[in-house]
Amino acid sequence: MRVILKTRPRAKPKIPIEAETIIPQNFLRKNDVRVYEGNKERKLEDLFYITIEGPAVSPDQVEVILTGDTGVIKRVGEYMNAGRIIVEGDIGMHCGNFMSAGEIIIRGNADSWLGREMRGGVIRCEGNAAHYCAAGYRGEKRGMRGGTVEVLGNAGDFAAEYLCGGDVLIHGNCGDLPAVEMRGGTLTIGGDCHRPCGNMTGGTCRIFGAAHQFLPTFRKNGSEEMEYAGKQHRMAVYRGDVANRGKGTVLIRT
Amino acid sequence: MKIEDVVCTFCGCLCDDLVVEVENNRVISVENGCTLANEKFMGDHRLKSPIRREGNGWKALSYDDAIRETAEILLDADRPLLYGWSGTHGEAQSVGVHLAELLGAVIDNTSTVCHGPSIMAIQEVGHPGCTLGQVKNRADVIVYWGANPIDAHPRHMSRYTTYADGFFVKEAFKERKVIVVDVRKTESSAVADEFVKVERGGDYAILSALRAIVRGKRDLIPKQVAGVTREQLFRVADICINAKFGAIFFGLGLTMSPGKYKNIRNAIELTEELNRHTKFTISPMRGHWNVYGSNEVFTWITGYPYAVDFARGIAFYNPGETTSVDILKRGECDACLVVASDPGAHFPRACAEHLARIPTVQIDPHVNATTHLATLQIPVAVTGIDAEGTAYRMDGVPIRTRKLFDGTYPSDFDILGKIYEQVKEVKGS
Numbered sequence: 001m002r003v004i005l006k007t008r009p010r011a012k013p014k015i016p017i018e019a020e021t022i023i024p025q026n027f028l029r030k031n032d033v034r035v036y037e038g039n040k041e042r043k044l045e046d047l048f049y050i051t052i053e054g055p056a057v058s059p060d061q062v063e064v065i066l067t068g069d070t071g072v073i074k075r076v077g078e079y080m081n082a083g084r085i086i087v088e089g090d091i092g093m094h095c096g097n098f099m100s101a102g103e104i105i106i107r108g109n110a111d112s113w114l115g116r117e118m119r120g121g122v123i124r125c126e127g128n129a130a131h132y133c134a135a136g137y138r139g140e141k142r143g144m145r146g147g148t149v150e151v152l153g154n155a156g157d158f159a160a161e162y163l164c165g166g167d168v169l170i171h172g173n174c175g176d177l178p179a180v181e182m183r184g185g186t187l188t189i190g191g192d193c194h195r196p197c198g199n200m201t202g203g204t205c206r207i208f209g210a211a212h213q214f215l216p217t218f219r220k221n222g223s224e225e226m227e228y229a230g231k232q233h234r235m236a237v238y239r240g241d242v243a244n245r246g247k248g249t250v251l252i253r254t
Numbered sequence: 255m256k257i258e259d260v261v262c263t264f265c266g267c268l269c270d271d272l273v274v275e276v277e278n279n280r281v282i283s284v285e286n287g288c289t290l291a292n293e294k295f296m297g298d299h300r301l302k303s304p305i306r307r308e309g310n311g312w313k314a315l316s317y318d319d320a321i322r323e324t325a326e327i328l329l330d331a332d333r334p335l336l337y338g339w340s341g342t343h344g345e346a347q348s349v350g351v352h353l354a355e356l357l358g359a360v361i362d363n364t365s366t367v368c369h370g371p372s373i374m375a376i377q378e379v380g381h382p383g384c385t386l387g388q389v390k391n392r393a394d395v396i397v398y399w400g401a402n403p404i405d406a407h408p409r410h411m412s413r414y415t416t417y418a419d420g421f422f423v424k425e426a427f428k429e430r431k432v433i434v435v436d437v438r439k440t441e442s443s444a445v446a447d448e449f450v451k452v453e454r455g456g457d458y459a460i461l462s463a464l465r466a467i468v469r470g471k472r473d474l475i476p477k478q479v480a481g482v483t484r485e486q487l488f489r490v491a492d493i494c495i496n497a498k499f500g501a502i503f504f505g506l507g508l509t510m511s512p513g514k515y516k517n518i519r520n521a522i523e524l525t526e527e528l529n530r531h532t533k534f535t536i537s538p539m540r541g542h543w544n545v546y547g548s549n550e551v552f553t554w555i556t557g558y559p560y561a562v563d564f565a566r567g568i569a570f571y572n573p574g575e576t577t578s579v580d581i582l583k584r585g586e587c588d589a590c591l592v593v594a595s596d597p598g599a600h601f602p603r604a605c606a607e608h609l610a611r612i613p614t615v616q617i618d619p620h621v622n623a624t625t626h627l628a629t630l631q632i633p634v635a636v637t638g639i640d641a642e643g644t645a646y647r648m649d650g651v652p653i654r655t656r657k658l659f660d661g662t663y664p665s666d667f668d669i670l671g672k673i674y675e676q677v678k679e680v681k682g683s
Contacts, residue, residue, distance in 0.1 A: 177516055195458065
């Protein structure tokens with residue numbers, strides 16, 4: 001089944017739409033799907049032109065395609081556990097929150113908290129991701145726990161904050177403090193970043209660009225060869241953050 | 255008439271030892287106050303009546319009309335924002351939160367541009383704090399980090415730290431060591447025993463280095479960290495470790511520099527490390543006189559201290575998403591009620607521009623920068639002068655502010671209560 005949701009023109013286009021109900025399984029059951037526009041609850045058809053093509057007997061046979069002015073739609077794919085969502089343009093905050101399975105493909109940019117605390121599944125963002133990509137919620141001790149987030153462009157500040165499990169791959173640059181409070185999992189940064197891995201207690205961070213303002217509380221621990229993007233690189237290995245327990249590993253291209 | 259033990263409603267110190275002389279419903283002199291207190295009590299530039307923007311000018315209107323129009327603006331909005339609250343008393347703040355819930359609005363206070371990051375850090379790792387009384391009576395080491403109390407909290411040093419003799423610190427000026435950490439020399443750094451000059455944005459690295467030193471990893475520290483020599487870092491760490499009781503006070507130099515709440519978290523974790531060796535506490539230097547109160551009141555009612563979004567009928571909190579600056583910058587909100595603050599003077603330009611585009615109502619005694627962006631302004635009494643109510647000092651101690659005379663203006667509580675009643679009548683709940 002293919003569900004195509006095209007945004008309708010709105011009188012106040014900057015008011016965010018909260019749409020955690022846009023997940024494949026909700027269209028399989030043909031539920032009365034509702035979303036919020038600001039403080040008003042709306043029917044899905046009030047805000048989207050809806051086209052449904054073909055049948056499906058399980059959520060993993062459902063593909064949802066979002067088109068139009070989608071950059072202010074929040075929480076798409078929250079708690080998703082099967083199927084596929086394709087966003088033809090940009091997507092708003094919290095896309096793929098807590099998702100456990102399935103696939104989200106974003107052709108444009110993703111706003112903050114992409115894949116927040118996700119447990120499984122795959123998110124692929126072909127543009128840039130804003131702050132807190134693959135991170136945790138405020139005050140939460142564990143961020144992303146499983147699955148894969150891949151960003152072909154750049155990511156903002158605090159990428160992979162509290163990362164506990166799974167793989168995060170940022171092909172471009174990261175902002176300030178990527179992998180801060182990291183506890184597990186793997187973060188790979190293809191480009192440059194600032195102050196990576198502050199207060200990390202576990203996991204592995206690989207940086208193939210420059211690590212600006214690298215913190216003084218990491219201890220050098222040899223070097224090793226590593227492949228990235230089809231090339232071999234010599235990586236300096238550090239252990240830290242010794243301001244904390246110092247059991248994480250950071251590899252930086254020499 | 256001279257009134258004693260008056261509470262100053264300017265900064266978070268809430269000094270409660272002022273002597274104020276009142277004559278014909280006007281303050282004519284202030285004793286014991288700092289320059290900021292004198293200006294607050296003696297200032298006399300109040301707006302006379304509610305005003306509404308009409309074309310390029312302003313037109314006076316009655317309180318009843320102003321309240322009715324405000325209620326209509328808020329009811330029409332799909333994403334109203336209620337911002338400010340730190341310059342009024344707790345009772346009015348409480349009405350504001352209930353109003354936000356009824357409207358499905360976002361309610362936020364000035365923490366969003368000051369110590370919001372401190373609260374976020376405290377939510378992550380807790381708060382080893384204490385009252386200012388404890389600091390005065392016990393602390394022999396004081397650290398001011400990213401704060402300049404001589405300018406911003408002029409009596410902090412004389413009432414609680416550097417110059418304040420305490421029960422266990424008989425000659426404070428001789429017995430207390432003061433460390434100031436900042437990116438530039440200030441009046442406060444001039445009285446410090448140790449001034450640590452940090453490169454801009456280098457606080458996080460310095461804090462991490464100090465944590466490592468306190469954990470016994472001195473061998474790891476390079477010759478210089480963020481512009482500070484290894485020797486000075488060792489010296490500062492030793493002063494702290496050898497203190498009987500230490501207190502760190504931090505300001506916006508730490509909360510609003512790169513890293514924001516992670517700087518505060520690192521400072522709290524340094525404090526925790528120091529507590530393995532001695533007694534150490536950490537506290538924010540809160541700015542507005544009742545910004546701590548707004549955090550308290552919001553938390554009692556909603557569970558969250560600021561940036562609370564009621565759009566879905568339940569409270570949701572996510573600084574960066576539900577904070578006023580972010581909402582205004584993205585152009586999300588379609589109406590704004592500003593109470594007891596001046597975002598026009600302190601918010602980024604893009605936010606001020608959006609405030610000017612949408613219906614903005616301000617409830618404030620004075621004409622300020624926000625007046626020039628507003629559609630409507632309702633003048634009210636000044637808490638601590640002609641209105642009274644509860645406030646919270648920067649260390650969380652509640653203090654009742656006093657009314658010095660009966661003025662002609664209604665209080666924030668009165669105005670907000672009437673707006674609430676009108677909204678409730680329409681909403682039917």
